[in-house]
Amino acid sequence: MFEKLRNAFSLAAKSFGEKELKEKDIDEVLFELEIALLESDVATEVIDSIKDDLKKQLIGSTVNKDKIAETVKQELRKSISNMFNDAGTVDILSNIQKKKEKGEPYIISFMGINGTGKTTTIAKFANLLRENKYSVVIAAADTYRAGAIEQISEHGKRLNVKVIAQNYGSDPAAVARDAVLYAKSHKIDCILIDTAGRMQTSKNLMDQISKINKVVNPDLKLFVGDSLAGNDTVSQAREFHNYTKFDGAILTKSDADARGGSAISIVKVTSSPILYLGVGQEYSDLKSFNKEVFLETIFGPEESVEEIKKKPEPKVELKPEPKVELKPESKVELKPESKVELKPERSTQEISNDDPFVGISTQDIEKYSDIFDVSPPESDDQARKLAADIRKWISAGRPKSKPKDEPKSKPEPEMKTKDESEEEDEVDSEKDEKPIKKRSLFGWLKK
Ligand SMILES: Nc1nc2c(ncn2[C@@H]2O[C@H](COP(=O)(O)OP(=O)(O)OP(=O)(O)O)[C@@H](O)[C@H]2O)c(=O)[nH]1
Numbered sequence: 001m002f003e004k005l006r007n008a009f010s011l012a013a014k015s016f017g018e019k020e021l022k023e024k025d026i027d028e029v030l031f032e033l034e035i036a037l038l039e040s041d042v043a044t045e046v047i048d049s050i051k052d053d054l055k056k057q058l059i060g061s062t063v064n065k066d067k068i069a070e071t072v073k074q075e076l077r078k079s080i081s082n083m084f085n086d087a088g089t090v091d092i093l094s095n096i097q098k099k100k101e102k103g104e105p106y107i108i109s110f111m112g113i114n115g116t117g118k119t120t121t122i123a124k125f126a127n128l129l130r131e132n133k134y135s136v137v138i139a140a141a142d143t144y145r146a147g148a149i150e151q152i153s154e155h156g157k158r159l160n161v162k163v164i165a166q167n168y169g170s171d172p173a174a175v176a177r178d179a180v181l182y183a184k185s186h187k188i189d190c191i192l193i194d195t196a197g198r199m200q201t202s203k204n205l206m207d208q209i210s211k212i213n214k215v216v217n218p219d220l221k222l223f224v225g226d227s228l229a230g231n232d233t234v235s236q237a238r239e240f241h242n243y244t245k246f247d248g249a250i251l252t253k254s255d256a257d258a259r260g261g262s263a264i265s266i267v268k269v270t271s272s273p274i275l276y277l278g279v280g281q282e283y284s285d286l287k288s289f290n291k292e293v294f295l296e297t298i299f300g301p302e303e304s305v306e307e308i309k310k311k312p313e314p315k316v317e318l319k320p321e322p323k324v325e326l327k328p329e330s331k332v333e334l335k336p337e338s339k340v341e342l343k344p345e346r347s348t349q350e351i352s353n354d355d356p357f358v359g360i361s362t363q364d365i366e367k368y369s370d371i372f373d374v375s376p377p378e379s380d381d382q383a384r385k386l387a388a389d390i391r392k393w394i395s396a397g398r399p400k401s402k403p404k405d406e407p408k409s410k411p412e413p414e415m416k417t418k419d420e421s422e423e424e425d426e427v428d429s430e431k432d433e434k435p436i437k438k439r440s441l442f443g444w445l446k447k
Pocket residue numbers: 113114115116117118119120121145148196197251252253254255256277278279280281285
């Protein structure tokens with residue numbers, strides 16, 4: 001039973017089940033992705049590059065038509081994961097240990113613009129080192145901003161960490177060198193240098209940072225960026241990286257950032273890893289950056305493309321046919337001579353006892369299923385319904401082929417998957433919401 005149908009659909013399934021992706025198939029998904037990334041503060045150039053990468057990976061590959069969006073998301077996850085892998089990582093604690101074993105202090109300079117949380121981050125880092133039993137000295141090399149020396153000295157007092165300072169206006173490179181000399185003479189394991197916060201566009205001030213780095217030659221240069229500043233943080237990271245070739249970044253205020261775009265952009269733009277995240281205002285609020293945790297926060301638990309392919313297809317829900325009521329005046333009076341001998345029509349029940357597609361050519365089944373975008377029926381009832389619809393469409397004289405470059409016309413009644421209906425409802429209700437709420441990357445990707 002239904003062999004003809006099965007054969008017809010085994011061909012059709014290839015065209016609208018498994019599908020070789022073309023650019024136009026993923027354009028809509030990529031557009032949604034672009035909006036989600038923009039709203040998550042991923043830099044525009046980074047979005048373009050991500051989109052290009054995805055297109056290269058996806059176009060020409062074969063995926064199930066119902067799972068295009070899901071496949072794109074998984075490919076995006078893979079691409080971001082690879083990007084983080086390519087940026088590498090730095091195990092700071094084990095590097096400190098290695099230098100300690102050689103009897104040398106490990107030098108870290110911190111840079112970033114004012115107010116990003118640099119001073120607080122240095123204090124948190126000093127605390128982390130103390131917890132790991134390493135001795136620390138801080139160089140108050142921000143001799144530029146009023147209050148900076150007092151601020152870092154206060155942290156030093158609270159943490160019981162020595163702070164080396166000079167007067168405001170003195171040479172920051174000289175302060176850093178003093179701290180290195182102190183560390184060497186006192187067998188201190190690690191030196192943390194606080195540099196003056198400065199705008200990335202100020203060449204003189206950037207030259208000063210380069211001077212500090214030349215004089216003390218730090219083992220590690222860290223950029224401190226505010227994850228809430230979005231695109232600004234990305235342009236700061238780019239400029240600082242051009243000048244200093246920093247080795248890694250710490251993103252502060254991640255506790256208040258639900259979007260995650262800055263981390264993605266910084267890694268993409270500088271090819272440097274995010275090493276730590278500031279997650280609050282306490283000294284203990286510094287966490288090592290974990291790629292897997294980050295990806296899971298954005299995308300949810302990992303699912304491979306193969307797993308997606310294996311997932312059952314969404315069920316097709318058929319809406320009941322609308323009743324057609326004939327008005328009395330639409331009755332046609334047939335004259336005796338125009339009488340046509342009609343064979344008694346077979347009821348739907350009778351037809352159901354054998355192939356419901358009897359009398360319909362395979363081409364028509366394929367053509368109308370394609371025009372009205374109908375998925376293969378999964379039950380006898382659905383098959384009967386489809387056969388009835390095709391008969392109706394044929395007798396209604398619907399287009400015999402898909403109009404070129406025109407959107408597909410919709411069948412009446414519409415046949416939609418449950419998911420599609422829900423999605424449309426969501427879109428409609430979203431349209432009514434003005435102004436549109438800023439969505440996070442997480443929201444879209446977790447859909
Ligand atoms: N919520 C939260 N607040 C933070 C975090 N890191 C720093 N802050 C706060 O951000 C503000 C600015 O921090 P500072 O350390 O003074 O900033 P700075 O970059 O050193 O500023 P300059 O000394 O001018 O360069 C302070 O109120 C900090 O408590 C964080 O991870 N989470």
